[in-house]
Amino acid sequence: LGSGKVSVTNLDFDHYIDRASPNLFKYCASGKHIPQAILVMRKAGGNPLEYLKYTFTDLIVAVVSPSGSHDGEIASRETVELSFSTVKQEYVVQNQQGGSGGTITAGYD
Template structure:
């Protein structure tokens, strides 16, 4: 299944001309991870015990565009960004928004030029470190393509508790 992905960064203008995402940054891909440390010491019930969660940086790849200089500058300055929103749509004639990922209290930890991809256009990778992350998934009804409900979840790494 193909998808369309967009990113909105407070104070940064992208080049998307997509209806509903004008001025957002168009993404080629994204990556995130959460890793739970597991203790080798068994609990009183006999199973392994959980330690603490490690949240890796949220990583995106994109073509070089008008957002590139500003993202680079924000990384170099270590500027705090209040919000970054990543929006994922199923591609097609009727786009269906099925995932929003909102990052709060963000620092850009990496901007890395990649040269050209198979299209011959230069790309870059950007890593985002964050204080809070929230996922909002919209399930799509198979019968008519409408929304079948929303599931939310997230984590506040500064308070070490759920954030939804």
């Protein structure tokens, strides 16, 4: 194998169209750069654990693509694609009691 170059692509996610949708569309249409943004994922339950966090710098909303509902769902969805200069990923390992068992981090600059 020869030397290669790392390629970290845009991050895309799918979500129900909600109150964030107009702002996501506005940022996409304007091409405005966002200095920093954080995307957090939580487990469901009475004491939801934040198990995954992305911190982006110099972010733009590259794509907003409404797709309607899927598989009999009532609510419509959209796919959002984020382009960024740097990203830090933090994954929280869940312990047997359902709490935090430590964090694993990685990043790209």
